[in-house]
Every structure is written in C-alpha cells, then in structure tokens.
Amino acid sequence: MFPTPIQQAARPTQWLYRIALPVALVIWLLPLIAVALTSIRGPADILAANYWGVPTQWHAAVNYASIFHDTPLARYLVNSALIAIPATAGAVALSCLSGFALGVYRFRWNLPVFFLFVGGNFVPFQILMVPVRALSLRLGLYDSVLGLVLFHVAFQSGFCTFFMRNFILELPRELIEAARMDGATEFDVFRKVVLPLVQPAVAAVSVLVFTFVWNDYFWATVLIEGDHAMPVTAGLKALNGQWVAQWQLVAAGSIVAALPPVFIFFLKQKHFIAGLTMGATKG
Template sequence: MFPRPIPETALWQRRFYVVAVLAVLVFWLCPLFAILLTSLRSTTDVMSGNLWGWPTEFGLVDNYVAVFTQTPMGRYFLNSLIITIPSVLGVLVLSTLAGFVLARFRFRGNMLLFALFVGGNFLPHQIMMIPVRDLMVRLGLYDTQAALIIFHIAFQTGFATLFMRNFIAALPDDLFQAARVEGASPFQTLLHVVLPLVRPAMAALAILLFTFIWNDYFWAVVLSVSDTVKPVTAGLANLRGEYVSAWNLISAGTLVVAIPPVVMFFLMQRHFIAGLTMGAVKG
C-alpha cells in the first residue's frame, strides 16, 4: 500500500530516483523561471519578440517601479489585505466553533450537518456564479469589498470546519471529562482547553486560507468591477492592453503578488508543519 524504501545496496535505483526528482523539480520550476526572466526584460526586448531567449537588455528596476507607478497596484494590494485578513479571521472563528460542536457534542442530525459542510466543497464554483452575483446585487453589496469577504467566509467555512473538526475530535476525552468535573462551561472548555491545543492546526489552516483567498481570481472578477474594490489578482488583468501587452510588467506584477503568501508561509513554517502532522502519531 505504501512505497517501499530503496535499499542502500541498490545504487542504480537510488541514482535514478535522484535524477527523476531533479527532472521533475526542473520541469515544475520552468514556468516560474520563465516569468522571473521575463520580469527582467526591458520593454524594447519584449517588443522585439525576444520572449524565450536570454534578455538583451535588462529593465529590472524600471519594470518593478512601473508596476506601482503606472498602475494602481498599491490600491490593489490594500484591497486584497482588506478582503483576505477579515475573511481568514471569520473562517477561523466560525470553523473552530462549528468543529468543536460537531466533534464533542452528540445530537440528532450531527452527521447530516457535518455532511452538509463537507458536501459544499464538491460544488463547482461556476454553477454558483449567477446566483451569488444576483444575491449580492439584491443586497446592494455588488462591487464592494464586503461581497468578497462574505462569499469567502461562506465558501471556505465548509473545508475549514472539516479540518478543525477532525483535529478537535482527535483530542483525548480525558481532557474534556476533567474540564466538566471542574465545572467548566462548554465555552470555557473551548477557550482554555481546546484552543491552546489546536493552535498549530489553526496556524496551518490560516496559511491555507490566506493562500486560497489571496490567489482567488474567479470571484474577484465576478464580484468586483471598479479599481477601488479589485484585489491584486483581478488588478493584474488591467496590465494587459487591448492590442499590446507589456509582458515584462505583467511578469513583474505576478511576482510581486506572489510575495505575501510566500512570506507568510516561511514566517509560520514551523507552525504549518506542526499543524499538518499533529495527531499523526498517537500515544
């Protein structure tokens, strides 16, 4: 069922494994390298059609400065932060509360309610486009940051509840029995017993949610129109001209947009790994 480790005596198998891993890694990093190389090209180099060769002229500083001076990229960044941070916090709060109830309380319809949370993750985004857009128009929230925040909280809570419910269900029952003996209420149990223990899981979930919401493009286009609302993913589309596209600026903007999730991952890498492996070994 699981792959067997390659024995140390199988020298050629080990060498083939290393070569195969390096080949896959290079193949996987090729698009990123191409984008990085394009972001270094000058406008003259791009207009001459040199999109795949080594740059004949470099425009490193000019390209990255132009991303912020020739486009409202700063506003797009602020919009993404305004949308992403409240969405992540809202999902963490709701999913932790729902996961705690579903994991520790037995009531009629418990599994049915849990199945509804899980089943919502299997709905394709596209079939909800028109109903969600019409709902936001009727509520007067269309083309507002609140529309994107509400949608992301509603859509991501299902996956996050599944994530948190499984972690909370893996906690020892003795902890909850001891809390009940001490007279702790369910909310006190959640606050003083559950939250300190699932903090690594919440950190891992926060990184995943931040990445999902920050990188969302589909709903950013569906629910926003004006530059005062658009997040960075939708704002990148404005860098494409009607007849000519400045691919060097688009590539530079793409790398700038990718920085916040990468920085957040490295800052919280220890918590992320601890959260994903928490409960993997019992006893």
C-alpha cells in the same frame, strides 16, 4: 500499504529517483523562471520574442518601480489584504466553533450536519456563479470588498470545519471532562482547553485559506467591477497597456502579487507542517 522509503528501495530505483526528481523540479519551475526573466526585461526583448535568452536590456528597477508609480497595483494589493485577512479570520473563527460543536458534542444530527459541510466542498463553484452574483446584487453587496469577504467566509467554512472537526475529535475527552468537573463553562472549555491544543491546526488552515483567498481570480472577476475593490489577481490585467502589451509589467506585478502568500507560508512553516502532521504518528 505505504510506499517503500526511497532509502530502502532497490539501487536502480534510487538512481531513477535521483535523476527524475531534479528533472521534474526544473520542468515545474520553468514557468516561474520565464515570468521572473520577463519581469526584468526591457520592451525591446519582448518585441523581439527573446523570452528565454539573456536579457539585452536590464530593466528590473525600472519595471518594478513603474508598477507602483504608473499603475494602481498598490491599491490592488491593499484590496487583496482587506479581503484575504478578514475572510481568513472569519472562516477560521467560525470553523473552530463549528468544529468544536461537531467534535465534542454527541447529538442526533451530528453526522448529517458534518456531511453537509463536507458535501459543500464537492459542489463545482462555477455552477454557483449566477445565483451568487444575483444574491450579491439583491443584498447590495455587489462590487464591494464586504461582499467578497462574506462570500469567501461562507465558501471556505466548509473545508475549514472539516479540517478542524477532525483535529478536535482526536483530542483526549478526559481533558474536556476534567475541565467540566472543575466548573468550567462550555465557552471556557473551548477557549482554555481546546483552542490552545489545536493551535498548529489553526495555523495550518489559516495559511491554506489565506492562500486560497489571496490567489482567487474567478470570484474576483464575477463579483467585482471597479478598481476601488479589485484584488490584485484580477487587477493584473490593468497593468497591460491599452494599445501595446507591456508583459514585463504584468510579469513584475505577478511576482509582487505572489510574495505575500509565500511570506506567510515561510513565517508559519513550522506550525503549518506541525498542523498537517498532527496525529500522523503515535507515541
């Protein structure tokens, strides 16, 4: 049922794995290497189409300083933080509550409600573009940080609820029943019993949602027009010159924009892996 571990595979398979893995890794990293090299090049290299060779001009300090001094990148980063942090907190908080309700209580419409959350993840988000934009205009939330935050909270809650409900469902019901017998209220059961036990799952889903929201480009361009609320993913296009393409600045801005999710992942790496592997083994 499960693939054979590579250590137990035949010798030719092991050699093929050792050769194919580095090759696949290099191919996967090629675009990132190209962006990193472009971010430290001078304009002359870009005009001469020197994309892969050794830079003839080393403008790393100039390029990275320029994106903060000569472009609104800092404002875009602040906007992304103002969008991603509340959206992650809101989606995770709601999903913990709904996951608790769906995972602990047994009521008639439990499965249909759960399937409703799951089914929302299969709706192509592109078909929601027109109704979501019209709704944001009607509610006065168009072109605002609050509108984008509320949309991401609503859109990410389905996946988060699916994630949290499955983890809470695996918790021993004896712990919950024991807390109730001791006189704990339902909120105390949630706060003092369930929530501490699912902390790895909360960390894992928080990292995933933060990455999704921070890297979002589609909805940022649909719901935001002005620089006052533009996140960094959609604002990178403003780093290009009006008449001359400044790809070295766009590349430098892209590297800076990618750092926060990477930092969050490595900061929560242990909890992230524990959350994803919780319940994978018994004993």
